[in-house]
Amino acid sequence: MYLCDLGTEGTAIVDTGVRVSSELTVEIDQILKLNRLGPITYILLTHRHRDHSGGLKRMKQIYPDASVVAGEADCKINDGGQLVINEILIDIPVSSISGTVSRPVSGIRAVALPGHTRGSMIYISEKSDVTFVGDLVIGHKKYLARPLRRANEDDALYLTSLRLLSNLTSDIGAPGHGYVVSTDFRARVAELAALPRRAFNLVRLIRGLFAFARLRFNR
Numbered sequence: 001m002y003l004c005d006l007g008t009e010g011t012a013i014v015d016t017g018v019r020v021s022s023e024l025t026v027e028i029d030q031i032l033k034l035n036r037l038g039p040i041t042y043i044l045l046t047h048r049h050r051d052h053s054g055g056l057k058r059m060k061q062i063y064p065d066a067s068v069v070a071g072e073a074d075c076k077i078n079d080g081g082q083l084v085i086n087e088i089l090i091d092i093p094v095s096s097i098s099g100t101v102s103r104p105v106s107g108i109r110a111v112a113l114p115g116h117t118r119g120s121m122i123y124i125s126e127k128s129d130v131t132f133v134g135d136l137v138i139g140h141k142k143y144l145a146r147p148l149r150r151a152n153e154d155d156a157l158y159l160t161s162l163r164l165l166s167n168l169t170s171d172i173g174a175p176g177h178g179y180v181v182s183t184d185f186r187a188r189v190a191e192l193a194a195l196p197r198r199a200f201n202l203v204r205l206i207r208g209l210f211a212f213a214r215l216r217f218n219r
């Protein structure tokens, strides 16, 4: 999860984690105060997976005035014909057609980069020049990695999106898991995107899973 300063428009929360604890909301309040940020006005979801949207319901109870932004292909349609994720109304659904750029919030460029899920989005902050990439890349301490092929809903589409990301991203990348990359993010994504998917290898799979699990302890 990240907080993103939107200046006079307030503050956005990027993704809501698996769940929202009271410690977390205390921490959000502290960060807002310490950095003199405006109130939470938007919740930007990179994609619908539970570890990114599980806390949405609770977050919406805490910040009822925050508008929720998400890719429309990740939404379900409820009985009332509205777009929802985890039963929560998506106030600003954005196009999920690959490469579509929109401006759902002043100061935020959203780009549809489907494949990991059908509605995966990245959000680029014009103020801080940070790109929030969700699970398009995973930020290990010394390298970037792709999600497992099986973790992607459409791996071929995902690989196309990763190549697009290297052209569209700013040079600071904030992955949904792991470390923020504060230099050369664009070049590093291009390098990653050029690597072919290799044949299945159990040892590499287990190593990858352990490396991913370790990122849980990185704040």
Ligand SMILES: [Zn+2]
Residues within 6 Å of the ligand: 047, 049, 116, 135
């Ligand atoms: Zn995911």
